[in-house]
Amino acid sequence: xxxxxxxxEPQKHQPKVKxxxxxxxxxxxxxxxxxxxxxxxxxxxxxxxxxxxLGRSGTGKSVTIECIVGLLxxxxxxxxxxxxxxxxxxxxxLKELRMKIGFLFQSGALYDSMTIRENLxxxxxxxxxxxxxxxxxxxxxxxxxNVGLLEAIDKxxxxxxxxxxxxxxxxxxLVVNPEIMLYDEPTTGLDPITSREISELILTIQKxxxxxxxxxxxxxECARIAADRVLVMENGEYIAEGTFDELHxxxxxxxxxxxxxxx
Amino acid sequence: MAExxxxxxxxxxxxxxxxxxxxxxxxxxNIFTGGFEWSEFIRQCYEIGYRSIMLVGIxxxxxxxxxxxxLRPTLVxxxxxxxxxxxxxxxxxxxxGPVIIAIICAGKIASSIGAELGSMxxxxxxxxxxxxxxxxxxxxxVTRILATTLMVPLLSVLGDAIGLFGGYLALNLRDxxxxxxxxxxIIGALDFSDFLPALVKTIFFxxxxxxxxxxxxxxxxxxxxxxxxxxxxxVVTASLWIFVIDAIAVQITSLLFYK
Numbered sequence: 001x002x003x004x005x006x007x008x009e010p011q012k013h014q015p016k017v018k019x020x021x022x023x024x025x026x027x028x029x030x031x032x033x034x035x036x037x038x039x040x041x042x043x044x045x046x047x048x049x050x051x052x053x054l055g056r057s058g059t060g061k062s063v064t065i066e067c068i069v070g071l072l073x074x075x076x077x078x079x080x081x082x083x084x085x086x087x088x089x090x091x092x093x094l095k096e097l098r099m100k101i102g103f104l105f106q107s108g109a110l111y112d113s114m115t116i117r118e119n120l121x122x123x124x125x126x127x128x129x130x131x132x133x134x135x136x137x138x139x140x141x142x143x144x145x146n147v148g149l150l151e152a153i154d155k156x157x158x159x160x161x162x163x164x165x166x167x168x169x170x171x172x173x174l175v176v177n178p179e180i181m182l183y184d185e186p187t188t189g190l191d192p193i194t195s196r197e198i199s200e201l202i203l204t205i206q207k208x209x210x211x212x213x214x215x216x217x218x219x220x221e222c223a224r225i226a227a228d229r230v231l232v233m234e235n236g237e238y239i240a241e242g243t244f245d246e247l248h249x250x251x252x253x254x255x256x257x258x259x260x261x262x263x
Numbered sequence: 264m265a266e267x268x269x270x271x272x273x274x275x276x277x278x279x280x281x282x283x284x285x286x287x288x289x290x291x292x293n294i295f296t297g298g299f300e301w302s303e304f305i306r307q308c309y310e311i312g313y314r315s316i317m318l319v320g321i322x323x324x325x326x327x328x329x330x331x332x333x334l335r336p337t338l339v340x341x342x343x344x345x346x347x348x349x350x351x352x353x354x355x356x357x358x359x360g361p362v363i364i365a366i367i368c369a370g371k372i373a374s375s376i377g378a379e380l381g382s383m384x385x386x387x388x389x390x391x392x393x394x395x396x397x398x399x400x401x402x403x404x405v406t407r408i409l410a411t412t413l414m415v416p417l418l419s420v421l422g423d424a425i426g427l428f429g430g431y432l433a434l435n436l437r438d439x440x441x442x443x444x445x446x447x448x449i450i451g452a453l454d455f456s457d458f459l460p461a462l463v464k465t466i467f468f469x470x471x472x473x474x475x476x477x478x479x480x481x482x483x484x485x486x487x488x489x490x491x492x493x494x495x496x497x498v499v500t501a502s503l504w505i506f507v508i509d510a511i512a513v514q515i516t517s518l519l520f521y522k
Contacts, residue, residue, distance in 0.1 A: 069394050071390055071393065071394060095396045096396075098393075098394055098395065098396040099396045101394070103391070103394040103395075105387040105390065105391055106387070107386050107387055109386060109387040109388050109390065109391035110388070111383075111388055111391075111392075112382070112383070112386070112388070113379075122395075122397065123395045123396070123397065126395075126396070126397045126402075127395060127396040127397060169391075172395075173395075176395075
Protein backbone atom coordinates (compact mmCIF):
# COMPACT_ATOMS: atom_id res chain seq x y z
CA UNK A 1 0.00 0.00 0.00
CA UNK A 2 1.18 3.45 -0.92
CA UNK A 3 2.30 5.44 2.07
CA UNK A 4 1.66 9.15 2.13
CA UNK A 5 2.95 11.62 4.64
CA UNK A 6 1.04 14.83 4.81
CA UNK A 7 3.12 17.75 6.01
CA UNK A 8 1.72 19.36 9.07
CA GLU A 9 1.75 23.12 8.94
CA PRO A 10 0.36 24.92 11.96
CA GLN A 11 -2.95 26.53 11.19
CA LYS A 12 -4.27 29.77 12.58
CA HIS A 13 -7.04 28.16 14.65
CA GLN A 14 -4.79 25.41 15.96
CA PRO A 15 -3.94 25.67 19.68
CA LYS A 16 -0.31 26.32 20.35
CA VAL A 17 1.31 23.15 21.67
CA LYS A 18 4.60 22.75 23.47
CA UNK A 19 7.08 20.51 21.76
CA UNK A 20 7.78 18.24 24.74
CA UNK A 21 7.06 14.64 23.74
CA UNK A 22 5.04 12.72 26.34
CA UNK A 23 4.58 9.48 24.41
CA UNK A 24 7.20 8.18 21.97
CA UNK A 25 6.64 4.89 20.14
CA UNK A 26 9.25 3.42 17.80
CA UNK A 27 8.94 0.25 15.74
CA UNK A 28 6.14 -1.21 17.86
CA UNK A 29 5.05 -4.71 16.88
CA UNK A 30 2.34 -6.90 18.35
CA UNK A 31 0.94 -10.20 17.12
CA UNK A 32 -1.82 -12.49 18.34
CA UNK A 33 -0.99 -15.99 17.13
CA UNK A 34 -0.28 -15.66 13.45
CA UNK A 35 -2.09 -12.36 13.10
CA UNK A 36 0.26 -9.37 13.05
CA UNK A 37 -1.89 -6.59 14.49
CA UNK A 38 0.79 -3.92 14.86
CA UNK A 39 3.50 -4.14 12.20
CA UNK A 40 5.68 -1.12 12.69
CA UNK A 41 4.13 1.68 14.67
CA UNK A 42 5.97 4.97 15.13
CA UNK A 43 4.17 7.69 17.00
CA UNK A 44 4.85 10.81 19.03
CA UNK A 45 2.40 12.63 21.23
CA UNK A 46 3.38 16.12 22.26
CA UNK A 47 2.36 17.79 25.48
CA UNK A 48 -1.02 19.46 25.23
CA UNK A 49 -1.78 17.87 21.88
CA UNK A 50 -4.95 16.05 20.80
CA UNK A 51 -3.98 13.26 18.43
CA UNK A 52 -6.77 11.41 16.64
CA UNK A 53 -6.16 7.92 15.24
CA LEU A 54 -8.52 6.88 12.47
CA GLY A 55 -8.76 3.40 11.08
CA ARG A 56 -11.05 0.53 10.34
CA SER A 57 -12.03 -1.96 13.05
CA GLY A 58 -9.32 -4.52 13.75
CA THR A 59 -6.45 -2.41 12.43
CA GLY A 60 -4.78 -2.23 15.84
CA LYS A 61 -5.83 1.19 17.15
CA SER A 62 -7.06 -0.07 20.51
CA VAL A 63 -4.11 -2.45 20.79
CA THR A 64 -1.77 0.55 20.46
CA ILE A 65 -3.29 2.39 23.41
CA GLU A 66 -3.60 -0.81 25.45
CA CYS A 67 0.16 -1.23 24.99
CA ILE A 68 0.70 2.34 26.21
CA VAL A 69 -0.96 1.61 29.58
CA GLY A 70 0.62 -1.82 29.87
CA LEU A 71 -2.59 -3.82 29.45
CA LEU A 72 -0.85 -5.58 26.56
CA UNK A 73 2.85 -6.23 26.19
CA UNK A 74 4.29 -5.46 22.75
CA UNK A 75 6.41 -8.10 21.03
CA UNK A 76 9.00 -5.65 19.81
CA UNK A 77 9.80 -1.96 19.74
CA UNK A 78 10.20 0.94 22.11
CA UNK A 79 7.33 2.56 23.98
CA UNK A 80 8.28 5.51 26.15
CA UNK A 81 5.89 7.51 28.28
CA UNK A 82 7.40 10.61 29.93
CA UNK A 83 10.76 9.24 28.77
CA UNK A 84 10.38 5.92 30.63
CA UNK A 85 10.27 2.61 28.80
CA UNK A 86 6.88 1.01 29.59
CA UNK A 87 7.94 -2.50 28.51
CA UNK A 88 10.67 -2.63 31.18
CA UNK A 89 8.47 -1.37 34.03
CA UNK A 90 7.70 -3.53 37.06
CA UNK A 91 4.25 -3.58 38.66
CA UNK A 92 5.01 -0.67 40.99
CA UNK A 93 6.38 1.54 38.23
CA LEU A 94 3.45 0.64 36.00
CA LYS A 95 1.03 1.57 38.77
CA GLU A 96 2.74 4.93 39.20
CA LEU A 97 2.61 5.55 35.47
CA ARG A 98 -1.07 4.64 35.29
CA MET A 99 -1.81 7.30 37.88
CA LYS A 100 -0.80 9.86 35.26
CA ILE A 101 -2.81 8.32 32.44
CA GLY A 102 -6.59 8.39 32.06
CA PHE A 103 -8.25 5.75 29.90
CA LEU A 104 -11.82 6.17 28.72
CA PHE A 105 -13.16 2.82 27.59
CA GLN A 106 -15.62 2.43 24.75
CA SER A 107 -18.37 1.33 27.13
CA GLY A 108 -17.49 3.80 29.88
CA ALA A 109 -16.63 0.75 32.03
CA LEU A 110 -18.42 2.08 35.12
CA TYR A 111 -18.44 -0.34 38.06
CA ASP A 112 -21.99 -1.73 38.02
CA SER A 113 -22.24 -2.45 41.72
CA MET A 114 -21.37 1.12 42.75
CA THR A 115 -23.23 4.43 42.50
CA ILE A 116 -21.69 7.17 40.36
CA ARG A 117 -20.37 8.80 43.55
CA GLU A 118 -18.68 5.54 44.62
CA ASN A 119 -17.31 5.06 41.10
CA LEU A 120 -15.56 8.42 41.37
CA UNK A 121 -14.48 7.87 44.96
CA UNK A 122 -12.83 4.58 44.00
CA UNK A 123 -9.74 6.05 42.28
CA UNK A 124 -9.51 8.87 44.82
CA UNK A 125 -9.31 6.56 47.82
CA UNK A 126 -7.22 3.85 46.19
CA UNK A 127 -4.90 5.73 43.88
CA UNK A 128 -4.55 9.18 45.44
CA UNK A 129 -5.13 7.57 48.89
CA UNK A 130 -7.33 10.46 50.00
CA UNK A 131 -8.90 10.02 53.43
CA UNK A 132 -10.64 13.34 54.10
CA UNK A 133 -14.30 12.79 53.11
CA UNK A 134 -14.89 16.52 52.58
CA UNK A 135 -12.01 16.71 50.14
CA UNK A 136 -13.22 13.57 48.35
CA UNK A 137 -16.78 14.95 48.09
CA UNK A 138 -15.46 18.22 46.70
CA UNK A 139 -13.39 16.49 44.03
CA UNK A 140 -16.23 14.13 43.06
CA UNK A 141 -18.73 16.98 42.71
CA UNK A 142 -16.24 19.10 40.79
CA UNK A 143 -15.50 16.28 38.32
CA UNK A 144 -19.19 15.52 37.79
CA UNK A 145 -19.98 19.20 37.41
CA ASN A 146 -17.31 19.48 34.69
CA VAL A 147 -19.12 16.85 32.62
CA GLY A 148 -22.59 18.20 33.49
CA LEU A 149 -23.65 15.18 35.49
CA LEU A 150 -23.91 16.44 39.04
CA GLU A 151 -27.60 15.52 39.31
CA ALA A 152 -26.74 11.83 38.71
CA ILE A 153 -24.28 11.61 41.60
CA ASP A 154 -26.25 9.04 43.61
CA LYS A 155 -27.63 7.06 40.68
CA UNK A 156 -26.53 3.59 39.67
CA UNK A 157 -24.84 3.20 36.26
CA UNK A 158 -27.81 1.11 35.07
CA UNK A 159 -30.06 4.15 35.57
CA UNK A 160 -28.03 6.25 33.10
CA UNK A 161 -28.26 6.57 29.33
CA UNK A 162 -25.31 5.63 27.08
CA UNK A 163 -24.13 9.24 26.80
CA UNK A 164 -24.45 9.83 30.54
CA UNK A 165 -22.49 6.64 31.26
CA UNK A 166 -19.74 7.82 28.96
CA UNK A 167 -19.64 11.23 30.64
CA UNK A 168 -19.59 9.57 34.06
CA UNK A 169 -16.72 7.36 32.88
CA UNK A 170 -14.94 10.48 31.71
CA UNK A 171 -15.51 12.16 35.08
CA UNK A 172 -14.07 9.10 36.86
CA UNK A 173 -11.01 9.24 34.65
CA LEU A 174 -10.56 12.97 35.11
CA VAL A 175 -11.09 13.04 38.86
CA VAL A 176 -7.41 12.13 39.42
CA ASN A 177 -6.21 14.86 37.00
CA PRO A 178 -4.30 12.68 34.51
CA GLU A 179 -1.65 14.28 32.33
CA ILE A 180 -2.45 12.02 29.39
CA MET A 181 -5.91 10.94 28.25
CA LEU A 182 -6.53 7.91 26.04
CA TYR A 183 -10.00 7.79 24.53
CA ASP A 184 -11.14 4.49 22.99
CA GLU A 185 -13.96 5.38 20.61
CA PRO A 186 -15.54 7.96 22.90
CA THR A 187 -18.57 8.65 20.70
CA THR A 188 -19.38 5.16 19.42
CA GLY A 189 -23.02 4.22 19.88
CA LEU A 190 -24.15 7.73 20.73
CA ASP A 191 -26.60 9.96 18.88
CA PRO A 192 -25.10 12.87 16.87
CA ILE A 193 -25.97 15.52 19.47
CA THR A 194 -24.48 13.59 22.39
CA SER A 195 -21.47 12.68 20.22
CA ARG A 196 -20.88 16.35 19.55
CA GLU A 197 -21.21 17.14 23.27
CA ILE A 198 -18.60 14.48 24.10
CA SER A 199 -16.27 15.76 21.35
CA GLU A 200 -16.56 19.31 22.66
CA LEU A 201 -15.97 18.01 26.16
CA ILE A 202 -12.72 16.40 24.98
CA LEU A 203 -11.64 19.76 23.59
CA THR A 204 -12.63 21.55 26.81
CA ILE A 205 -10.64 19.04 28.86
CA GLN A 206 -7.59 19.64 26.69
CA LYS A 207 -7.80 23.38 27.18
CA UNK A 208 -8.79 23.36 30.86
CA UNK A 209 -6.57 20.56 32.19
CA UNK A 210 -3.76 20.94 29.61
CA UNK A 211 -3.92 17.21 28.93
CA UNK A 212 -2.31 15.42 26.02
CA UNK A 213 -4.71 13.00 24.38
CA UNK A 214 -4.89 10.13 21.95
CA UNK A 215 -8.41 9.73 20.60
CA UNK A 216 -9.37 6.60 18.73
CA UNK A 217 -12.49 7.13 16.71
CA UNK A 218 -14.46 6.40 13.56
CA UNK A 219 -16.47 9.56 14.12
CA UNK A 220 -15.23 12.20 11.66
CA GLU A 221 -17.15 14.95 13.44
CA CYS A 222 -15.31 14.06 16.63
CA ALA A 223 -12.00 14.12 14.73
CA ARG A 224 -12.86 17.49 13.18
CA ILE A 225 -13.74 19.05 16.54
CA ALA A 226 -11.04 17.56 18.74
CA ALA A 227 -7.98 16.83 16.59
CA ASP A 228 -4.81 18.89 16.43
CA ARG A 229 -3.30 16.11 14.34
CA VAL A 230 -4.75 13.01 12.70
CA LEU A 231 -3.13 9.65 11.96
CA VAL A 232 -4.75 7.16 9.62
CA MET A 233 -4.06 3.52 10.35
CA GLU A 234 -4.43 0.60 7.97
CA ASN A 235 -3.38 -3.02 8.53
CA GLY A 236 -1.26 -2.30 11.58
CA GLU A 237 0.62 0.64 10.05
CA TYR A 238 0.13 4.38 9.78
CA ILE A 239 -0.47 5.44 6.20
CA ALA A 240 -1.11 9.15 6.60
CA GLU A 241 -0.53 11.94 9.05
CA GLY A 242 -1.58 15.58 9.06
CA THR A 243 -4.15 18.03 10.26
CA PHE A 244 -7.80 17.26 9.68
CA ASP A 245 -7.98 19.78 6.83
CA GLU A 246 -4.84 18.47 5.16
CA LEU A 247 -6.07 14.89 5.18
CA HIS A 248 -9.46 16.07 3.98
CA UNK A 249 -7.73 17.17 0.74
CA UNK A 250 -5.75 13.92 0.41
CA UNK A 251 -5.76 12.16 -2.95
CA UNK A 252 -5.04 8.78 -1.31
CA UNK A 253 -8.14 6.63 -1.80
CA UNK A 254 -7.97 4.95 1.62
CA UNK A 255 -7.55 8.28 3.37
CA UNK A 256 -10.15 10.13 1.35
CA UNK A 257 -12.67 7.32 2.00
CA UNK A 258 -12.91 8.55 5.61
CA UNK A 259 -13.65 12.09 4.49
CA UNK A 260 -16.16 11.33 1.70
CA UNK A 261 -19.18 12.46 3.66
CA UNK A 262 -17.52 15.59 5.02
CA UNK A 263 -18.44 18.73 3.14
CA MET B 264 -8.50 -10.67 18.15
CA ALA B 265 -6.37 -13.77 18.55
CA GLU B 266 -6.31 -16.16 15.65
CA UNK B 267 -7.61 -19.67 16.27
CA UNK B 268 -4.77 -22.16 16.56
CA UNK B 269 -5.13 -25.86 17.28
CA UNK B 270 -3.71 -26.65 20.70
CA UNK B 271 -3.71 -30.29 21.86
CA UNK B 272 -6.18 -31.05 24.64
CA UNK B 273 -3.52 -32.19 27.12
CA UNK B 274 -1.56 -28.98 26.56
CA UNK B 275 -4.65 -26.86 27.15
CA UNK B 276 -5.38 -28.87 30.31
CA UNK B 277 -1.84 -28.31 31.60
CA UNK B 278 -2.08 -24.62 30.75
CA UNK B 279 -5.33 -24.47 32.70
CA UNK B 280 -3.66 -26.06 35.74
CA UNK B 281 -0.79 -23.58 35.43
CA UNK B 282 -3.22 -20.66 35.22
CA UNK B 283 -5.03 -21.86 38.33
CA UNK B 284 -1.81 -22.23 40.30
CA UNK B 285 -0.77 -18.74 39.20
CA UNK B 286 -4.19 -17.41 40.25
CA UNK B 287 -3.85 -18.99 43.71
CA UNK B 288 -0.37 -17.47 44.09
CA UNK B 289 -1.74 -14.06 43.09
CA UNK B 290 -4.57 -14.47 45.61
CA UNK B 291 -2.22 -15.40 48.46
CA UNK B 292 0.25 -12.63 47.61
CA ASN B 293 -2.52 -10.04 47.50
CA ILE B 294 -3.83 -11.00 50.94
CA PHE B 295 -0.61 -9.77 52.49
CA THR B 296 0.39 -6.93 50.17
CA GLY B 297 -1.28 -3.55 49.96
CA GLY B 298 -4.31 -2.54 51.98
CA PHE B 299 -7.04 -5.03 52.74
CA GLU B 300 -10.43 -4.03 51.30
CA TRP B 301 -12.42 -4.34 54.53
CA SER B 302 -15.57 -2.60 53.29
CA GLU B 303 -15.78 -4.81 50.18
CA PHE B 304 -15.05 -7.91 52.31
CA ILE B 305 -17.89 -7.04 54.70
CA ARG B 306 -20.20 -6.32 51.74
CA GLN B 307 -19.33 -9.70 50.25
CA CYS B 308 -19.91 -11.45 53.61
CA TYR B 309 -23.35 -9.85 53.63
CA GLU B 310 -24.08 -10.77 49.99
CA ILE B 311 -22.68 -14.30 50.27
CA GLY B 312 -23.62 -15.14 53.85
CA TYR B 313 -26.69 -13.20 54.89
CA ARG B 314 -28.41 -13.42 51.51
CA SER B 315 -27.99 -17.20 51.43
CA ILE B 316 -29.51 -17.82 54.86
CA MET B 317 -33.05 -18.28 53.58
CA LEU B 318 -32.04 -20.73 50.85
CA VAL B 319 -29.74 -22.72 53.13
CA GLY B 320 -32.32 -22.67 55.94
CA ILE B 321 -35.21 -23.95 53.82
CA UNK B 322 -33.08 -26.63 52.15
CA UNK B 323 -31.65 -27.85 55.44
CA UNK B 324 -35.04 -27.86 57.14
CA UNK B 325 -36.54 -29.97 54.37
CA UNK B 326 -33.52 -32.29 54.30
CA UNK B 327 -33.80 -32.86 58.06
CA UNK B 328 -37.50 -33.64 57.78
CA UNK B 329 -37.08 -35.92 54.76
CA UNK B 330 -34.25 -37.85 56.37
CA UNK B 331 -36.32 -38.59 59.48
CA UNK B 332 -39.33 -39.61 57.38
CA UNK B 333 -37.16 -41.88 55.23
CA LEU B 334 -35.22 -43.39 58.14
CA ARG B 335 -38.21 -44.05 60.34
CA PRO B 336 -39.71 -47.12 58.56
CA THR B 337 -36.34 -48.88 58.51
CA LEU B 338 -35.59 -48.17 62.15
CA VAL B 339 -39.14 -49.13 63.14
CA UNK B 340 -38.62 -52.54 61.52
CA UNK B 341 -35.59 -53.01 63.80
CA UNK B 342 -37.47 -51.61 66.78
CA UNK B 343 -34.98 -48.79 67.02
CA UNK B 344 -37.12 -45.66 66.70
CA UNK B 345 -35.27 -44.15 69.64
CA UNK B 346 -32.13 -44.23 67.50
CA UNK B 347 -33.62 -41.72 65.03
CA UNK B 348 -32.08 -38.57 66.59
CA UNK B 349 -28.66 -40.21 66.78
CA UNK B 350 -28.79 -41.52 63.22
CA UNK B 351 -29.97 -38.20 61.87
CA UNK B 352 -27.47 -36.10 63.79
CA UNK B 353 -24.43 -38.19 62.90
CA UNK B 354 -25.32 -38.46 59.20
CA UNK B 355 -26.39 -34.83 58.95
CA UNK B 356 -23.48 -33.25 60.82
CA UNK B 357 -20.78 -35.50 59.36
CA UNK B 358 -21.77 -35.68 55.74
CA UNK B 359 -25.18 -34.70 54.41
CA GLY B 360 -25.38 -31.23 55.90
CA PRO B 361 -21.96 -29.91 54.82
CA VAL B 362 -22.11 -31.44 51.33
CA ILE B 363 -25.71 -30.45 50.53
CA ILE B 364 -25.18 -26.92 51.86
CA ALA B 365 -21.92 -26.58 49.93
CA ILE B 366 -23.63 -27.75 46.73
CA ILE B 367 -26.44 -25.24 47.32
CA CYS B 368 -23.81 -22.52 47.88
CA ALA B 369 -21.93 -23.57 44.74
CA GLY B 370 -25.14 -23.11 42.77
CA LYS B 371 -25.92 -19.75 44.27
CA ILE B 372 -22.55 -18.19 45.07
CA ALA B 373 -20.06 -19.60 42.55
CA SER B 374 -22.45 -18.87 39.67
CA SER B 375 -23.10 -15.36 40.91
CA ILE B 376 -19.38 -14.59 41.35
CA GLY B 377 -18.55 -16.15 37.96
CA ALA B 378 -21.28 -14.18 36.21
CA GLU B 379 -20.43 -10.92 38.01
CA LEU B 380 -16.71 -11.02 37.27
CA GLY B 381 -17.37 -12.38 33.77
CA SER B 382 -19.65 -9.47 32.95
CA MET B 383 -17.13 -7.07 34.49
CA UNK B 384 -14.56 -8.45 32.09
CA UNK B 385 -16.90 -8.18 29.10
CA UNK B 386 -17.76 -4.58 29.92
CA UNK B 387 -14.07 -3.72 30.45
CA UNK B 388 -14.54 -2.97 34.15
CA UNK B 389 -11.62 -5.23 35.10
CA UNK B 390 -9.36 -3.46 32.61
CA UNK B 391 -10.64 -0.08 33.86
CA UNK B 392 -9.73 -1.05 37.41
CA UNK B 393 -6.28 -2.21 36.34
CA UNK B 394 -5.62 0.85 34.19
CA UNK B 395 -6.70 3.19 36.96
CA UNK B 396 -3.90 1.79 39.13
CA UNK B 397 -6.20 -0.14 41.49
CA UNK B 398 -5.66 -3.87 41.95
CA UNK B 399 -8.63 -5.94 40.76
CA UNK B 400 -7.28 -9.11 42.39
CA UNK B 401 -7.06 -7.37 45.75
CA UNK B 402 -10.46 -5.70 45.46
CA UNK B 403 -12.48 -8.44 43.78
CA UNK B 404 -10.77 -11.80 44.24
CA VAL B 405 -9.27 -11.64 47.73
CA THR B 406 -12.48 -10.30 49.26
CA ARG B 407 -14.75 -12.84 47.56
CA ILE B 408 -12.63 -15.90 48.25
CA LEU B 409 -12.12 -14.96 51.89
CA ALA B 410 -15.82 -14.17 52.28
CA THR B 411 -16.86 -17.57 50.93
CA THR B 412 -14.19 -19.29 53.05
CA LEU B 413 -15.66 -17.65 56.14
CA MET B 414 -19.35 -17.72 55.26
CA VAL B 415 -19.80 -21.28 53.94
CA PRO B 416 -18.74 -22.88 57.28
CA LEU B 417 -21.06 -20.51 59.16
CA LEU B 418 -23.91 -21.30 56.79
CA SER B 419 -23.13 -24.96 57.23
CA VAL B 420 -23.34 -24.74 61.03
CA LEU B 421 -26.61 -22.83 60.75
CA GLY B 422 -27.94 -25.31 58.19
CA ASP B 423 -27.03 -28.23 60.48
CA ALA B 424 -28.98 -26.67 63.34
CA ILE B 425 -32.02 -25.96 61.16
CA GLY B 426 -31.84 -29.45 59.61
CA LEU B 427 -31.83 -31.08 63.05
CA PHE B 428 -34.78 -28.90 64.06
CA GLY B 429 -36.62 -30.00 60.91
CA GLY B 430 -35.90 -33.58 61.94
CA TYR B 431 -37.38 -32.91 65.38
CA LEU B 432 -40.63 -31.63 63.85
CA ALA B 433 -40.80 -34.59 61.45
CA LEU B 434 -40.21 -37.01 64.33
CA ASN B 435 -43.14 -35.52 66.20
CA LEU B 436 -45.49 -36.03 63.26
CA ARG B 437 -45.74 -39.74 64.08
CA ASP B 438 -44.04 -40.13 67.46
CA UNK B 439 -43.82 -37.94 70.48
CA UNK B 440 -40.49 -36.77 71.81
CA UNK B 441 -39.79 -33.66 73.86
CA UNK B 442 -37.33 -31.17 72.51
CA UNK B 443 -35.05 -31.54 75.53
CA UNK B 444 -34.93 -35.33 75.09
CA UNK B 445 -34.32 -35.01 71.35
CA UNK B 446 -31.62 -32.42 71.92
CA UNK B 447 -30.05 -34.51 74.69
CA UNK B 448 -29.91 -37.57 72.42
CA ILE B 449 -28.25 -35.52 69.68
CA ILE B 450 -25.63 -34.09 72.01
CA GLY B 451 -25.00 -37.53 73.43
CA ALA B 452 -24.58 -39.04 69.98
CA LEU B 453 -22.19 -36.43 68.65
CA ASP B 454 -18.51 -36.47 69.28
CA PHE B 455 -15.69 -34.02 68.69
CA SER B 456 -14.63 -36.23 65.76
CA ASP B 457 -18.04 -35.75 64.13
CA PHE B 458 -18.13 -32.00 64.34
CA LEU B 459 -14.56 -30.79 63.78
CA PRO B 460 -13.65 -32.61 60.53
CA ALA B 461 -17.02 -31.57 59.07
CA LEU B 462 -16.35 -27.95 59.98
CA VAL B 463 -12.81 -28.06 58.59
CA LYS B 464 -13.96 -29.48 55.27
CA THR B 465 -16.59 -26.74 54.89
CA ILE B 466 -13.74 -24.23 55.07
CA PHE B 467 -12.20 -25.94 52.04
CA PHE B 468 -15.61 -26.11 50.36
CA UNK B 469 -15.96 -22.35 50.86
CA UNK B 470 -12.51 -21.69 49.47
CA UNK B 471 -13.23 -23.89 46.43
CA UNK B 472 -16.54 -22.13 45.75
CA UNK B 473 -14.95 -18.66 45.93
CA UNK B 474 -11.83 -19.62 44.04
CA UNK B 475 -13.64 -21.38 41.18
CA UNK B 476 -16.19 -18.53 40.85
CA UNK B 477 -13.44 -15.89 40.72
CA UNK B 478 -11.19 -17.90 38.41
CA UNK B 479 -13.94 -18.66 35.91
CA UNK B 480 -15.14 -15.04 35.92
CA UNK B 481 -11.64 -13.59 35.59
CA UNK B 482 -10.73 -15.95 32.76
CA UNK B 483 -13.94 -15.70 30.76
CA UNK B 484 -13.71 -14.63 27.14
CA UNK B 485 -14.83 -11.27 25.86
CA UNK B 486 -18.43 -11.71 24.75
CA UNK B 487 -21.84 -11.82 26.39
CA UNK B 488 -22.10 -15.56 25.78
CA UNK B 489 -19.00 -16.14 27.88
CA UNK B 490 -20.74 -14.68 30.97
CA UNK B 491 -23.24 -17.55 30.91
CA UNK B 492 -20.45 -20.02 30.23
CA UNK B 493 -18.43 -18.65 33.16
CA UNK B 494 -21.41 -18.94 35.53
CA UNK B 495 -22.31 -22.43 34.37
CA UNK B 496 -18.73 -23.65 34.40
CA UNK B 497 -18.23 -22.18 37.90
CA VAL B 498 -21.16 -24.21 39.30
CA VAL B 499 -20.12 -27.46 37.62
CA THR B 500 -16.44 -27.15 38.59
CA ALA B 501 -17.17 -26.01 42.15
CA SER B 502 -19.61 -28.91 42.65
CA LEU B 503 -17.04 -31.34 41.35
CA TRP B 504 -14.39 -29.89 43.66
CA ILE B 505 -16.77 -30.25 46.63
CA PHE B 506 -17.08 -34.00 46.01
CA VAL B 507 -13.32 -34.39 45.47
CA ILE B 508 -12.55 -32.49 48.69
CA ASP B 509 -15.20 -34.52 50.52
CA ALA B 510 -13.67 -37.80 49.35
CA ILE B 511 -10.20 -36.67 50.49
CA ALA B 512 -11.59 -35.33 53.79
CA VAL B 513 -13.32 -38.65 54.56
CA GLN B 514 -10.06 -40.53 54.01
CA ILE B 515 -8.10 -38.17 56.24
CA THR B 516 -10.82 -38.21 58.93
CA SER B 517 -10.90 -42.02 58.86
CA LEU B 518 -7.15 -42.18 59.31
CA LEU B 519 -7.10 -39.64 62.14
CA PHE B 520 -10.26 -40.46 64.11
CA TYR B 521 -11.70 -43.88 63.24
CA LYS B 522 -8.75 -46.24 63.45
